Amino acid sequence: SQQGExxxxxxxxxxxxxxxxxxxxxxSINNLQWYRQNxxxxxxxxxxxRSNEREKHSGRLRVTxxxxxxxxxxxxxxxxAADTASxxxxxxxTGANSKLTFGKxxxxxxxx
Amino acid sequence: DTGVSQDPRHKITKRGQNVxxxxxxxxxxxxxxxxxxxxxxxxxxxxxxxxxxxxxxxxLLSDRFSAERPKGSFSTLEIQRTEQGDxxxxxxxxxxxxxxxxxxxxxxxxxxxxxx
Numbered sequence: 001s002q003q004g005e006x007x008x009x010x011x012x013x014x015x016x017x018x019x020x021x022x023x024x025x026x027x028s029i030n031n032l033q034w035y036r037q038n039x040x041x042x043x044x045x046x047x048x049x050r051s052n053e054r055e056k057h058s059g060r061l062r063v064t065x066x067x068x069x070x071x072x073x074x075x076x077x078x079x080x081a082a083d084t085a086s087x088x089x090x091x092x093x094t095g096a097n098s099k100l101t102f103g104k105x106x107x108x109x110x111x112x
Numbered sequence: 113d114t115g116v117s118q119d120p121r122h123k124i125t126k127r128g129q130n131v132x133x134x135x136x137x138x139x140x141x142x143x144x145x146x147x148x149x150x151x152x153x154x155x156x157x158x159x160x161x162x163x164x165x166x167x168x169x170x171x172l173l174s175d176r177f178s179a180e181r182p183k184g185s186f187s188t189l190e191i192q193r194t195e196q197g198d199x200x201x202x203x204x205x206x207x208x209x210x211x212x213x214x215x216x217x218x219x220x221x222x223x224x225x226x227x228x
Contacts, residue, residue, distance in 0.1 A: 041222070042221035088155075100145075102155050105152075105154050
């Protein structure tokens with residue numbers, strides 16, 4: 001079964017707008033990661049946030065983590081057409097040998 | 113080092129045939145993972161190696177599936193007597209097993225299997 005649940009399932013925005021994607025999970029985690037996947041391709045690691053962190057930035061990406069609510073959000077600012085992809089959150093459970101459990105993903109479409 | 117390599121990228125086979133996928137991890141990574149991803153879903157964990165030892169297998173890994181990592185470097189995933197339900201993308205990932213790098217690994221581009 002899949003640990004994470006992303007929300008919304010699909011998001012369509014105009015280039016230049018910000019995109020916010022949310023993820024909820026069920027059990028205690030070591031860390032939470034966000035990945036991007038272009039159609040039919042492999043996964044590209046975007047950002048990792050550890051369970052003792054609350055916010056992290058990387059370029060146009062901002063990730064927050066609320067362990068009390070078991071949720072995370074990924075914000076992409078000033079979106080570009082090239083950001084069009086599926087986005088997945090993945091959790092690394094406490095004591096789980098670093099195997100990742102993914103959600104079903106969010107499909108982001110950025111209109112030029 | 114160009115990252116995690118998977119071969120073949122695409123495989124089309126008839127039901128009942130055997131297929132084998134290969135994964136070459138990043139050379140210094142001692143952990144190697146296989147995941148399966150079906151259309152519209154996120155990847156699901158199949159199995160995991162630390163060096164040559166297979167330490168965990170998912171219930172998704174039926175007895176028709178076997179994975180090996182004989183010398184702790186590359187790994188193979190074999191599916192025997194393929195079924196149409198095996199059609200999926202098979203993803204390999206590798207990482208280092210150190211606290212500072214926990215969870216930070218790399219994924220290959222995947223091997224897409226289509227069973228006719």
